[in-house]
Amino acid sequence: MLERLIAHAAPNPGPLEVTIFEPHPDLGAGPAYAHDQPEFLLMNFPASRVDVSWRGGPGPPSDLKRSHSISFAEWHGLDPDLADRWYPPRALVGRYLCDVARELLRSAPFSVELRSARVGRIERAGGCWSLDSPSGARDFDEVLLAVGHGQAAASDPSGPALGATDRVGIRGFGLTAIDLILGLTEGRGGRFEEDGRGRLVYEPSGHEPARILPRSRSGRPMLVKPEPGRSPAPRESVVEAFELGGRRIRALGPDAAIEGLAATLASLCGELLLLERADAEAGEWLSAACELRLGPCDDPVGAIKRSLRIDRGERSPDLPWALGLAWREVYPAIVERFSHGGLRASERATFLSLASEFERLAFGPPPVNAAKLLALVDAGILSPSSGPQADFDRIDVEINAVIAPPGLHEAQAPLGGLRSAGFLRLPPGARGIEVNRETRCVGADGSITPGLAACGRLTEDWLIGNDTLNRSLHPEVDRWAAAVCGANSPLSSVGAPA
Numbered sequence: 001m002l003e004r005l006i007a008h009a010a011p012n013p014g015p016l017e018v019t020i021f022e023p024h025p026d027l028g029a030g031p032a033y034a035h036d037q038p039e040f041l042l043m044n045f046p047a048s049r050v051d052v053s054w055r056g057g058p059g060p061p062s063d064l065k066r067s068h069s070i071s072f073a074e075w076h077g078l079d080p081d082l083a084d085r086w087y088p089p090r091a092l093v094g095r096y097l098c099d100v101a102r103e104l105l106r107s108a109p110f111s112v113e114l115r116s117a118r119v120g121r122i123e124r125a126g127g128c129w130s131l132d133s134p135s136g137a138r139d140f141d142e143v144l145l146a147v148g149h150g151q152a153a154a155s156d157p158s159g160p161a162l163g164a165t166d167r168v169g170i171r172g173f174g175l176t177a178i179d180l181i182l183g184l185t186e187g188r189g190g191r192f193e194e195d196g197r198g199r200l201v202y203e204p205s206g207h208e209p210a211r212i213l214p215r216s217r218s219g220r221p222m223l224v225k226p227e228p229g230r231s232p233a234p235r236e237s238v239v240e241a242f243e244l245g246g247r248r249i250r251a252l253g254p255d256a257a258i259e260g261l262a263a264t265l266a267s268l269c270g271e272l273l274l275l276e277r278a279d280a281e282a283g284e285w286l287s288a289a290c291e292l293r294l295g296p297c298d299d300p301v302g303a304i305k306r307s308l309r310i311d312r313g314e315r316s317p318d319l320p321w322a323l324g325l326a327w328r329e330v331y332p333a334i335v336e337r338f339s340h341g342g343l344r345a346s347e348r349a350t351f352l353s354l355a356s357e358f359e360r361l362a363f364g365p366p367p368v369n370a371a372k373l374l375a376l377v378d379a380g381i382l383s384p385s386s387g388p389q390a391d392f393d394r395i396d397v398e399i400n401a402v403i404a405p406p407g408l409h410e411a412q413a414p415l416g417g418l419r420s421a422g423f424l425r426l427p428p429g430a431r432g433i434e435v436n437r438e439t440r441c442v443g444a445d446g447s448i449t450p451g452l453a454a455c456g457r458l459t460e461d462w463l464i465g466n467d468t469l470n471r472s473l474h475p476e477v478d479r480w481a482a483a484v485c486g487a488n489s490p491l492s493s494v495g496a497p498a
Contacts, residue, residue, distance in 0.1 A: 018113070052100050181212055222359075258421060262290065267279055302388065334464060408432060425443055
């Protein structure tokens with residue numbers, strides 16, 4: 001937000017005043033990238049893709065000569081080849097984001113006030129927005145809601161106080177659960193060592209629990225994020241296939257759009273695997289995913305192991321690998337086609353089911369974390385569930401590792417009051433609020449709410465794929481910043497999580 005305002009205001013700086021409400025001490029990083037996190041908590045995003053710069057899109061580009069416009073790889077002095085395959089610690093990325101934020105504050109051609117406070121109430125009064133916080137009340141012409149994630153139920157990666165004989169059940173087996181598992185083991189003094197054959201072995205500290213039993217509703221685990229270089233098809237044909245697939249998705253008409261998306265993904269799987277019936281098998285999987293007919297995984301450990309061996313080039317790619325890669329590579333086209341009302345209300349549940357399944361195939365853990373999970377299995381500490389387990393009833397402690405879902409939560413101050421007052425609208429079947437292409441909020445009567453905008457997870461389902469550091473996917477904030485700078489109006493950004 002701030003970077004886009006600076007880019008648009010720089011040519012014609014005017015009497016713009018910006019106030020940022022952020023209760024977290026690390027501006028730019030927030031709790032997700034806090035500096036005090038353990039180093040073993042990694043991104044599932046390679047270092048080469050972490051970049052705050054605006055290097056594309058309709059708005060003015062960042063001035064790449066300025067220090068606040070460098071990428072994470074440039075900031076850290078990484079070799080480009082390493083940056084493509086290195087998944088950095090989240091705390092390190094947080095330090096990069098904070099450095100960028102500090103430089104932005106220094107270089108802004110307008111007044112910026114930072115308030116370390118959470119906004120409790122927003123009201124419309126006299127043509128302005130009145131924001132009330134512990135640091136006092138103030139009126140603004142423009143407000144941008146950027147509240148981000150709800151707080152995870154299990155925010156401490158080391159978990160609660162446990163004994164060495166305790167059996168710990170974990171609700172969820174996504175990225176948050178993986179972090180928690182590592183906190184309960186590596187975070188308690190355990191070590192992962194190479195065995196000389198490229199595998200990891202876990203050396204217990206004696207302070208980890210006796211057993212860790214994660215379970216999820218589906219029983220289907222997250223797999224190692226697929227890489228295109230493992231495809232048996234020539235690189236040129238793979239690139240061409242993705243480009244064609246993206247064009248087909250963007251061109252999908254209003255009728256049978258989900259079916260057209262599934263057909264494109266199935267075709268891509270066939271081109272990636274070069275196997276007879278690969279596209280047909282992908283089509284069958286997609287139909288089952290859309291219709292909620294996918295059964296639990298009989299062997300979650302084996303599935304993780306296969307995905308890691310594919311990543312290492314030790315076995316040929318399989319259908320889950322191809323599905324995940326196809327989804328990830330055409331994801332920009334999916335975001336563009338299905339955002340801003342591109343999904344009919346009758347299609348939304350089907351799309352969400354599909355997207356949920358692809359989350360575990362396309363956006364899984366880095367390879368090193370998968371290897372750590374397997375080492376914990378070999379050590380007899382970790383036992384992932386393939387479904388309901390009888391011995392889960394005999395756990396000593398259960399920990400919730402499921403983060404709050406995206407969208408509007410009525411109890412999340414100050415959002416519930418804005419909706420009840422008619423300033424926000426939830427589209428039918430959507431979790432997030434409706435905004436226009438300048439990220440302006442749409443009110444209950446369908447009109448644009450003056451001076452109120454929202455971005456990120458608060459708009460999920462109306463805008464697809466907000467939970468990302470990839471800035472090129474969502475140009476709405478750039479358009480908003482251009483409009484604000486054109487109006488030269490005082491502005492507040494509300495960045496306080498609930």
